[in-house]
Amino acid sequence: MAKIKHASAYDVVDYVVTAAKKKKIMHLSSQEDEFNGEFLKINNEELINFGTCGYLGLEKHPHILAKSHELLGRYGSHFSISRAFVKAPYVEELENLISKIFDDHPVVIYPSTSVTHQSMIGTIIEPGDLIILDQQVHYSVQYPCQFAKLQGTMVKMIRHNNMEMLEDFIKRGYNQYDKIWFMADGVYSMYGDLPHKKELLYLLEKYPKFHLYFDDAHGVGWTGTNGCGSVFEYFKHSEKVVLISTLAKGFGSIGGIAVFNDIEMHRKIDIYGGILSYTHPLSPANVGAAIGSAEILLSDKIQVYQNELKELMEYLNTKLEDLNLTNTSSSETPIYFIGAGSVKVTHNLIQRVLADGLYVNTATYPVVPNDKTGLRFTLTRHNTKEHIDQLVNSIDKNFQLAVDEENEDLEKIYKTFNLPFKGKKTVKPAESENVFVETYNSINEIDAQLWDNLFKDNGNYSHNGLRCIEEIFSNNEKVEENWEFHYLIIKDENNEILLATFFTSALCKDDMLALENISRKIEKQREEEPYYLCSKTLTMGSLFTEGEHLYVKGDHSLVDETFNQFFIEVEKFKKATGSTVVILRDFQSDFQFNERFENEGFAKVSMPNTNIVEHPKWNTEDELLSFLTSKNGINNIKRYVFKYEDKFDITIKKTLTDKEAEEHYKLFSNVKKANFAFNFFAYPNKITKILSKYDEWEFIEFRLKGSDELIGGIWGFIGENHCCPLIVGLNYNYIKSHHLYKQVMYYMVKRGNDLDKSKTYLGLTSDYEKQKYGAKLVSIFAYMKVDNMYNWDLLSS
Template structure:
């Protein structure tokens, strides 16, 4: 079976960030000719800087600038050679000063914190170790862990700061590994929250195999003795604790650091350490600035700077509380997050703040959950209390305005972020008011919907006819396994004259979260599911169902209230999601330029690539020669002649409209063969009664059976829906023992096209996957996209960590 194109995690980031860039809130070009740390010049305007991580403002300190210039004059702009050959005097001086900051522990300096992680993880982690990642640990830690997997190191992930889950994972794996490494951030870069060092101390004491690995880049400088950082101040380093910190951010320079108490870890890393040896050392300019910063950190000046910043932090916390903003960040870090919810609200909110002359950051999916995006800003010594007053006033004014303008409700936003809305009058005043005469109809079964009316909308959309939906409801009801029982939710929106403006349906079901993941990821997960069948599965509310594909929404785009009808659909989805306790919402099967695409993105849904759909639309042909004349590819023609026509007479192919119970059993087993072998589109197998139910609806369905001539053994089958003008082979099953010897799959593909032609159908829907085989018969492969919204991104992060 041919592979399909899978959605890539980077594709989601690309789509979300490109949209933000187009709206002028990310990837912004600044224009200032000099930088004091206080303001950026953007589009000819000076914006107050609440976006950088130079918490102590040391990047503009005269001592750092002088140190950078002095070393550049002495040593030039670079030393172009590996540290394995020569370690220049200024690097030796810097590492000795950094060692003093960390109480004499060994320190290695790198060109970046990311390089430090790549170097250290590759050197100190062994194949018989276990890595446990915190869900929100910085990507610069997660990336080298993927390489560690290639060495054979097991990598797992826990939900963010879930120490109960961490301890359970330690206990479960304690006797399997020599060492267990928990990797986390000292200060998390999105919400500014901090790990519980008391719990971690207790776990270290309780489990001697446990080791801690911290990225404390955001804690350096502004906290701790000598500005050594949040983690070092509370845990220090030991033979079981390694800290990676930074020469950037609060330290004021460029570069990364690794701090070791274990002499052997230090020695091994120092002697090679990957990029430590095969890339350039810090430039004299960077080293000179870092030396000057280290000297400040070793002086009493550092405590003055820390005190000044913490005074500003206290003032900021006070103002945010006074303004009753959706602040979900920790009060004791200089990183702040103001929740605004949907992507469209966040884009509006951030744009408004930028227009007021204040630079802030945008935080959106997939870094945070779809409905939990927001405005992120940082506080530095460059800011003043007057700046803080202005920012707090601006955010308090524009947050409700942005929510109102984008049609959301302020109560919902505050509730979603666990915040209390004090000013009820303001809240009710800004609720969006919809002037609409639309009538909303909700149904739980197709039996309650007029068949003629439904068929006018969906009767010619594959197996979505009224009887097609009856069949589907019967298959996925009253089954033993929870994943085989779906709830059906129909929505019809009419105008005051009873004219339908919008109609669609959704199903509630248990989905495998890896449904469109890479096949190797699904294979890993399926091994775990042998003992834990619902591992990485989520209750999902999905447009359409997993027993059909295509266009699941009828919409009258000429109607003046069509946009209101879509708003009602989103409200319907929110209500049903809550009613069935779903944690994922999935709109699916949209083409590139679908009318709903932008509206879905504005509602916070992330666009993902789905398998292509394949449709054959050939004119009527009567002979094999006529078929070949319709095909454009010479390679396809040669392939069909060699592997299909040459073997055609080896098969007996029969068509049936009904099956006996015994025949249905054989069909189902062949379907399971395909289901269990193909992870390209990974979902739970259909109920065992599926074929029997299809057989009841003989006016809609037919069954194609394949046997070797002279044999009674059923080796392949196809279950096909018969539309008025189209033929829709939906499910196939086969015995793989005959696939290579008899080119069985290729024969099935030809027979499906041939059957559609015999029935005089204008289109043959060949479904998902195996694009190449289907294109041989002139199938047009159309890219499909889905739109995803999740309550918690842990499962997505875990899937990403499992990919190679």
């Protein structure tokens, strides 16, 4: 009954990356005829390369190329047979060499690091185990954990590098699970920071069931004895540690590596290894390159190469420190992140740096929070100190220019990343002299006629409608039932309204638009922790309204200044209410200011469709059917609605007694408890009594003929030119026997027709049922900004 279109994480990423692609800073194509590591040719421009991860610069090392050519000549392009039948001889040679890098620990070579994780996690993790993911562990680790869930393995997530949270999870699950695995990166690929190795070693020794699973893809090669990486030497003595890495970065080749401290685990993987047994081996050319690389790492040359890179790192670190740039990365890794804050500053900065002839990466949502985006770059032996000077000078020069051009506050950016600000005190010059802002905390402070001229025919938020909503969601016992209201009106010097809207700030469920099975699981957790995965959320409109909540005079000459001021006020509301999530809704596909919102760091998120009926007036059931086009829908209405219509007594009331109000709320509660498609906190139980006080609201009641029992109800808002049946209540005992819901749906449409309203808003759920009545399905979306990605990463996991 309450099926809806759910937001897709892939769609969100699509919106974000497409916007960056249009600005030519992501999804670029390399055009060079020959790669030397030092430069990338993009858009016919030769750019100094600060974006690839071949940290030791071995991609064209003569020895590596010679070994690659040698094996290509000896074995051809491919050894096309599964490892379970025959292992290619050159693979065994490579595994023996790489084993020496890792103190003769056994290793298994895979075609890629992603395949390595799928094989390892799918094989070594048991149904009785617990997996704990670090929030920022690489996606290639998180993905196979989804499949581990299918066998019954519990998967949880901690905030990034939060060791207290990790130990708490260990303690709580210690007697419940056979093994507890913590999965983390050896070097985190976005911010270039490191795991807390001392604390993890302490936990490893303290808890016998505790195991570690590291992805050290960004650590192996450029650091550690013989390039063994950032974590191996710290944990090589424990059989409870698994290390995964790659041949694709420090090795200058391609492929995945699994390093074992446990001999039996190695045997088990080597014999079967799940997907490993069905995967072809690396090509001879790739393995030859990896053999050549392993021979270099096992020679004295590795110390020379590592020292050369570390000398460049030290030089770069000193430069960044001297300029006091917003560098958030560890000084111990060749991965750097320069925080720029909002998306518009990040995009501007990267465009400027690219224009200066330097290639760098874009770090944006959902990998980082909307307001913590930035410029990411990597350092390799291909770079020189002269390159570094050019890069640092470009970032230093363009950072301030980007901040100024995008009208941002430099000091605020430093605060966003918890960095000390040593520059001159800045004042954001965004307050416009041409537009004038009015803010209010209650609709009672706003002239009724002014407000209704803008919103009276849209949903249930006329002036009086909002008076009602304010009364419902104030002075309640439960924190989630108390909302803060904020009204915003922006005018020009002639007192013409350029923009108007309202916001509510409330505690909301982060899984509001998640899949039903996810919300059901989360609700089980909320039986113990009522506010688990909940966030203080600033919402345009409210969770008791639907429609176009934003009025904007889009053709006015001051529209740009109006939006500048709008976003300033949104930030003020967010800060004043302590909100960590901002949701601006509901927008249709033709919204013309999409780019403005994306530039402010808002991610575009699909919302459930809304449904609107706009039939001409009909006087008979046959006339209604004549407007409909679906034969199946017409037959369904005849069979399940008209056939049962005489079994019901229908009553329409403007006011309710206290007893009737309780009965209506009980029926609403039935629907709320049964449906998780749109998961929100239940409304206060006083809501029906308060709605009953306001003339715009009415109640349609359903009873069986000859019975006093209320079995269905509709709470509807009646506007001047529209009808908005917002809430449905049902007794589920009559859904199948009397097709109660279908009867209720029919009367939602019929009531709008009887009142001769031009539109009937049918709400967000049950699209299929509503389209039977010719409802126009309207796709809508919202813009969302999140301070901390932990809850959203947890939902995704």
